[in-house]
Amino acid sequence: MDFFDFHHHKRNISFGIYNLDLSSTHTDTPYSIGIHPKSININCIEEQFSWMESNITENCIAIGECGLDSFADTDQKIQEEVFLRQIRISNELKKPVIIHCVRKFYELIAFKKYAEQPMIIHGFNKKESIAGDLLKNNFYLSFGKAVLYNLSLQNTLKNAPLDKIFLETDNDDFDISDLYLKVAEIKNISPEDLHQQILENLETIKNG
Numbered sequence: 001m002d003f004f005d006f007h008h009h010k011r012n013i014s015f016g017i018y019n020l021d022l023s024s025t026h027t028d029t030p031y032s033i034g035i036h037p038k039s040i041n042i043n044c045i046e047e048q049f050s051w052m053e054s055n056i057t058e059n060c061i062a063i064g065e066c067g068l069d070s071f072a073d074t075d076q077k078i079q080e081e082v083f084l085r086q087i088r089i090s091n092e093l094k095k096p097v098i099i100h101c102v103r104k105f106y107e108l109i110a111f112k113k114y115a116e117q118p119m120i121i122h123g124f125n126k127k128e129s130i131a132g133d134l135l136k137n138n139f140y141l142s143f144g145k146a147v148l149y150n151l152s153l154q155n156t157l158k159n160a161p162l163d164k165i166f167l168e169t170d171n172d173d174f175d176i177s178d179l180y181l182k183v184a185e186i187k188n189i190s191p192e193d194l195h196q197q198i199l200e201n202l203e204t205i206k207n208g
């Protein structure tokens with residue numbers, strides 16, 4: 001059975017959302033497009049935005065990954081401007097936003113008020129209290145490989161509402177079906193029902 005991979009970087013996977021590499025051209029399978037905080041180049045930010053805007057087709061499912069990263073070289077203020085501009089593109093095009101966030105969750109929550117479309121935090125692997133705050137603020141959480149071995153994350157997932165989650169491989173090399181099987185076990189449902197729910201979540205975020 002083929003399972004949906006919410007966020008990945010592999011052009012050969014067609015059942016999922018492929019995150020376009022900066023400056024590469026769009027695919028004819030579902031993809032997301034955005035300027036990652038670590039890819040911001042202040043000397044050619046306008047070119048980066050025009051690359052983005054000229055590569056948005058009907059196969060573009062979401063804007064991103066974009067967001068805030070406390071380890072990125074780019075100044076925080078600029079990261080926030082670039083992020084806000086992408087939130088505005090998402091509002092205008094009515095596409096959800098896939099978020100990359102490293103140690104900036106409370107700053108991120110402050111940006112939620114600008115977004116008219118759903119926001120999904122990809123690769124979530126932090127504490128349950130952070131997950132709780134994000135869920136309370138209506139963020140979706142996408143979980144990856146860490147769920148396979150991180151017990152506290154498994155516990156977070158156990159308490160997260162099924163209609164607020166996604167599953168992804170991101171950059172990691174493993175089979176997405178292993179993650180679906182693990183999460184189905186944690187949630188005490190069948191992998192088929194879990195998959196059905198994830199596909200429904202996808203429809204929900206696509207419809208704003």
Ligand SMILES: [Zn+2]
Pocket residue numbers: 007008009019065170171
């Ligand atoms: Zn990624």
